[in-house]
Amino acid sequence: MLSGCASVNLEQNLSSANAAASSFTDGQLTLARDQSERDTLRQRASDLLSKPLSQKDAVQLALVNSPSMQALVAQNWADASTAAQSGRIANPILSLERVRLGDETEIGRLLSFGLLDLLTLPTRKGIAEQRIKQTQLRLSSDVVDQVTQVRQAWVRAVAAQQTLTYTQQVFASAQASAELAKRMQSVGNFNKLDRARQQAFYADTATQLATAQHQVTAAREELVRLLGLDDNQAQQLKLPERLPTLPKEPLSPSDAGRQASKGRLDLQIAKADYDAAARTQGWNTITTFTDIELGVRRDSVFDAAENTHSTRRGFEISLQLPIFDWGGMRRDAMNAQTLAAANRLEATARAAGSNLRESYSAYRTAYDIARHHRDEVIPLRKTISEENQLRYNGMLISVFELLADSRDQVNSVMAALNAEQQFWQADAALQASLIGKPTSAGVSGGGAAAAEAGAGH
Structure with a gap:
């Protein structure tokens, strides 16, 4: 026994x-x-x-x-x-x-x-x-x-x-531009407005640097805690x-579907909850009397x-x-719990496909954006930088234009880095969704625009 x-x-x-x-x-x-x-x-x-x-x-x-x-x-x-x-x-x-x-x-x-x-x-x-x-x-x-x-x-x-x-x-780069503008204004080769623009950009980048330094500390300490x-x-x-580095090829929808069909945890948990509620209801039908x-x-x-x-x-x-x-209220409670468990199972089953499609869309979008930055944006920025260097050597553009172009190139690299970060976060979220633990992973395509806006020259 x-x-x-x-x-x-x-x-x-x-x-x-x-x-x-x-x-x-x-x-x-x-x-x-x-x-x-x-x-x-x-x-x-x-x-x-x-x-x-x-x-x-x-x-x-x-x-x-x-x-x-x-x-x-x-x-x-x-x-x-x-x-x-x-x-x-x-x-x-x-x-x-x-x-x-x-x-x-x-x-x-x-x-x-x-x-x-x-x-x-x-x-x-x-x-x-x-x-x-x-x-x-x-x-x-x-x-x-x-x-x-x-x-x-x-x-x-x-x-x-x-x-x-x-x-x-x-x-x-901003610090060098501001210092050069100050010296050129002092000898009469730069007007007050242009110097103020360089100084304002330097002040903005100082704020961005402080924010980036804090982000390093915050992200590191978050990892330390976890x-x-x-x-x-x-x-x-x-x-x-x-x-x-980015994978050569993203996970295909068919591969994602096969991995997800092996048994999602959320569906298994909802099914186990329903089975437990149904069994408990049958037993309590006797014991409540x-x-x-x-x-x-x-x-x-x-x-x-x-x-x-x-x-x-x-x-x-x-x-x-x-x-x-007569135990009527307890039986009603058990009936309600079983009904709730049945509806949670149905809701989980209906949401499973939707969650997976959303997670895969975020993953694939992040991959395409990151690859676009790597294969298109960065090479174009490199070409522009090389051409501007030739023009500077030929005295066709000023040092300030060369420095501004250098900042644009760095900001493009930062936008590409942001895209890679979003991809790897979306990848982690997709892996969780495939096994049945949906996790949000927001994807934004505005990384490059934000980076260029930060250049502000």
Whole structure:
């Protein structure tokens, strides 16, 4: 009977989560339960921090180092254990009493247990197993969400570093223009209006530089928090100098559809919620009416005056009478919960395709924009820069026009970098959507325009 009760195996839960989200965890999701295991994970974290942290390594670092990730696993263990407990038999109750009346002493013993609990054990075990399955699926979903956040934060942190580098170049160019304009005005070769324009642009780029410096700090600290790094580990964190190159070809719609059809977590969770609600409703239909308790009694009576001893045996049944409460409200609540779960399942199924199409559109748009910058805009800007350099050498344009062109070229590179950042964030969001954890990834085509507006010359 005891072997028929629901139970929880943490290692099995972790294996299920690693299998369901293998492309996100790479089989590394674990829980450190003692100091030795924590030391092992910390050493793995140190090894990962000893070199520039790639996006894949950032995910592995979060899995082995983040207290938030460990809390997710531990909470899942607790939730699964609570679910398993609901499928177990309640302990029997032993009641003892001693009654003395004159020379007669009576000792009563009563062993009682819930008869309805025993009769519905197979049903409750099935419900408990369904709830355990729910906790396993939710763990996988939560881990996918955390990993996606890490991937996107890593992209923002690396892109912020690159942006700062180019912003410093624009600032240096603006600073040189402002200083040259000041000197030329002092000798009468530059009017006050043109000098003020150069100085105003220099002031604007100083503000942009300060903003870019803060963005580096903000993006890096966001990544530090998601990785769960302490102060010492944060100082060791090194990031690559640039984002990965764009893939040669984007993921095709057919490939995306095949990956998504392998089993979305959101649909599995909604289906598990509905199954659990339906099973619980059937069980509660019985338990809301009444409860039955069975007891086995053995009484011993001792008569000191006559020096006799007698024993009485029997049983008793306690039945809860549905007089004041027939359980109608509880049954209505269960009906409503099952109906809500059914509609959530239908809503999730209807939204799944829409979410995937939106995520793929954001991914493909970001890829096309990034490739356009790489293959069209940057080469054109390079050609313009080379031609302006020739014109400057031939004294056909001024140094200020040459500096302005240099700033335009740098701003084009920054716009291309912004497009690459949006692509890699959209890629992370698409991977989450394919497995059934939709994540927004806004795409903007105004990077180049914004960059050129910032040049303001």
